[in-house]
Amino acid sequence: MFSILKPTNFAKLHILVPKTPSNPYFTNYKTRQFSQSTIVFNRFSELAKKIKESYPISEITPQELHSSLNSSLSTTSNLSPTPKQPPIIIDVREKDEQLRGIIPTAIPLPRGILERDVERKVTSVKEVNDLENGRDIVVYCAGGLRSIMAAESLIRLGYKKENVKSLIGGYDNWKESGFEVADYETSKKM
DSSP, X not given: OOGGGSEEEEEXXXXXXXXXXXXXXXXXXXXXEEEEEHHHHHHHHHHHHHHHHHTTOEEEOHHHHHHHHHHHHSOOOTTOSSOOOOOEEEEOSOHHHHTTOBOTTOEEOOGGGHHHHHHHHTOOHHHHHOTTTOOOEEEEOSSSSHHHHHHHHHHHTTOXXXXXXXXXXXXXXXXXXXXXXXXXXXXXTO
16 A cells, blocks of 8 residues: 555765764764655656646757757858857756766756856846847756756746757756767866
8 A cells, every 4th residue: 555655766865963972073974865755756747747738848859959059050051141059058957967977068057046047157038038149048957857847947037938948858868869978077167
């Protein structure tokens, strides 16, 4: 009956033990183990699904993103007087995830500070929403759920929903598709 609550994903966290009479220094570490049950993950997935349906959030495949990055680098045709700018790519994963690699040209901006820092570190609403020279924003996470929530936040901040996209399958799908992955430290210097 309670097998649905069986933990499916464990994470360990080392914490400092506070100073006590028996431990006058902060040298001891305790390991706490956290788990995520199937029911919690299902709720998270359902929330992302509801957000995606309610706005609706546009999605882009790794192949489409790769193609748009490459087409913006190629020469322009005679039909278009100005080259289409590449999309702005935002990595909303946490830093420890980003250290494993990021999509080239992506701007690391974890989900927890996205709303606060997006205009300061990435681009303004006005620049993205400009009718003539507007740019798309593609957000991604590891598997595609947090990026749905990030896209919703950007739309609520005033970015046009037509310009905001979520990468289907996130970083994992990009990497499995065989596309280039950049080093986190290198990307921070750009």
